[in-house]
Amino acid sequence: QLEGMYGGDTSRKETLIDHGFRLKSAKDNRPLSFKEFNAKIGLVIYMSATPSPYEINISKRIVEQIIRPTGLVDPEVIVRPAKGQVQNLITEIKNRVKKKEKCLVTTLTKKMAENLSEFLQETGINVHYLHSEIDTLDRVEILKDLRMGVYDAIIGVNLLREGLDLPEVSLVGILDADSEGFLRSGTSLIQTIGRASRNASGQVIMYADNVTGSMKRAIDETKRRRAIQLEYNEKYGIVPETIRKEVKTILAMSIQQEPINNARAIAKRLSIPKKQYRSRHELSAIIAGLEEEMFESARKLEFEKAAMIRDQIRILQSGEKA
Known part of the structure; x- marks a missing residue:
């Protein structure tokens, strides 16, 4: 920056x-x-969920904060073919709806978000899209409604900018994950994956025909963290618990x-x-x-x-x- x-x-x-x-x-x-x-x-402490090579190379000591007090682990990441991604996504969302869990889906464009939202509504899924043309207050209201049960899923372009903190979300779907660019860089994918890490049943599905370098970096890093967390939980007998947060706290998020x-x-x-x-x-x-x-x-x-x-x-x- x-x-x-x-x-x-x-x-x-x-x-x-x-x-x-x-x-x-x-x-x-x-x-x-x-x-x-x-x-x-003078002396500097760099803090980041996704440090760049500069911070890593210049630091004399690196401390990782991987273990969460709640015992939550990074979500499982699955890669599935892009062909038939929408039908598969519908099945996955409906499975979450049965368990009263929520879903976030990220697309590449606003038009795709709107079209997918409309299509999912026709299949009986309560869904809303979220992108930059929606006013700030409406955005807050949509996210509150997701947590309150009005919607089962939110379709968005950029799931990072909103500062989403939604413990009810157990599934994050990433469409066209192999399209290299701003929204599918290694850093962006790692942070998008993190949207499912606040739920004990968190899972991420990447839909792609090829595993890009960005995808591999994000998946490998998530697996590394997950392995450390699972080992720690097993060692100390910790059972992961989904974060419980009052719905009103969503008003405090930074948009x-x-x-x-x-x-x-x-x-x-x-x-x-x-x-x-x-x-x-x-x-x-x-x-x-x-x-x-x-x-x-x-x-x-x-x-x-x-x-x-x-x-x-x-x-x-x-x-x-x-």
């Missing part, structure tokens, strides 16, 4: 300066570079709406007809600046914002080729 903050600001300013919209002195008002930031800090509003502003800004760009060079510079914003958003796990910027880049690139 530190590198992205500096890089995004620099890229944006350079684009404006190159095309005469800002003076060169505009670059002086900037965030610290990563090197400058490191020069100002970041601002990144999506920013993404919509970007989309609106870029909806100018391509003929209004002064030159092909200017268009290329704007695309380069947007790519920086896209990668910065991905690093911050703001995947829906990154996806919206990506779609705008594709529109501009089609104009560039024309």
